[in-house]
Amino acid sequence: MRIWGKFFGFAIGFMFGRIIGGLIGLWLGHLYDKKSAELSGIIGKGANRQTLFFNTTFAVMGHVAKASGQVTENDIRIATLLMDQMQLKGEARKEAQVAFKEGKESxxxxxxxxxxxxxxxxxxKELLQMFLEIQIQTALSDARxxxxxxxxxxxxxxxxxFSASQLDELxxxxxAEFNFHQGGNNQQTTIEDAxxxxxxxxxxxxxxxxxGYRKLMNEHHPDKLVAKGLPEEMMELAKIKAQDIQxxxxxxxxxxxxx
Structure with missing residues (x-):
């Protein structure tokens, strides 16, 4: 049983609001202890950040792909291409496919x-943004x-x-990154895309x-993202994005x- 949240919550609340403040602090501490216990339980079951990032990425990809009404061959191609870029084989590839299928369920x-x-x-934030960018790539896989x-x-x-305006910016x-790839090299891409x-x-x-360049490179640095929870299998995706920024x-x- 976790009690430290309740203890410190009551103590701090009592300092600022006597009995009423202490009771409010006690309640907030209880919520903190409860959330900490839930988090420990999840992690204790083996769902660490990297594993969760991996499974959630493909599950949400499946959900995004199904959003327009049905999963197209192009949606499956993009998911397969992502698995190929990550060099997923054997059990890891099966896990990705299972998660993608689960995301398609009603x-x-x-x-x-x-x-x-x-x-x-x-x-x-950097980890969450990388996740969101992968989903954006899935949705725009057919250029619309x-x-x-x-x-x-x-x-x-x-x-x-993230806000609606932040989504629009991403x-x-x-x-622009897609156009950059289509251009093939710096001379064939437009300065507007850059x-x-x-x-x-x-x-x-x-x-x-x-x-702006330094900020983006810092947000998409592969080693930093892996340290924060990006699955090592997805490091190649971060490398490609960093190369595009460069x-x-x-x-x-x-x-x-x-x-």
């Missing part, structure tokens, strides 16, 4: 799934965003603590561009004559 509780994921992830897919993405974003950045990928514009100062920055630097 009774899949996406909000409960995301609440557990956010709890285990301890609110780590169905209104129902956007509705699901908004649910994912809000459950993870959608814009991912589209700016969009960095979240900048031609009106941004050189200093703003540098700060390529966009190099394109902008070249265009501006920056050093």
């Amino acid at each position: 009774d899949f509780d996406i909000k409960a799934c995301l609440k557990t994921f956010r709890l285990i992830s301890m609110g780590r 965003l169905d209104p129902k897919e956007r509705s699901v993405l908004l649910t994912v974003a809000q459950e993870l603590g 959608l814009k950045r991912w589209q 700016y969009d990928l960095l979240g900048m514009s031609e009106a941004s100062s050189d200093q703003e561009v540098k700060r 390529a966009a920055y190099d394109r902008v630097k070249s265009d501006r004559g920056m050093r």
Whole structure:
């Protein structure tokens, strides 16, 4: 039985509000102890951050893919491509396929799934953002965003603590990243895509561009993401995204004559 939350809650509440404050603190401490016990129980069952990230990613991918009405061959191709990029084989690949299938079921509780994921992830923004970006990639795999897919993405974003405007910004950045890949190299991509990928514009100062680039690289650093809970199998995805950010920055630097 956990009591430290109750003890400190009562003590702090009593200091500021005497008996009434102590009772309020006791109740808040009780809630804290209860949540800590739930979290310990989940982790004790082996559902660590990396395992949960892995399973939740593919389950929500299945749910996003089904949002437009039916899972298309392209949706399955994207999921398969992601598994290939992660070099998933044997049991790990089967787990991903099972999770994807579960997400497609009509009774899949996406909000409960995301609440557990956010709890285990301890609110780590970079980790949650990487998760959201993978779901965006799934939804835009056919180069269009169905209104129902956007509705699901908004649910994912809000459950993870992101606003509608932040989702729109990530959608814009991912589209620019997709165009960057389509271009093949820096000379064939547009400067507009490079700016969009960095979240900048031609009106941004050189200093703003540098700060934006450093911020993105810090958010998508593969080693840091793995340390925070990104499955090692997904490190390759983080590496690709970091390479795209670097390529966009190099394109902008070249265009501006920056050093």
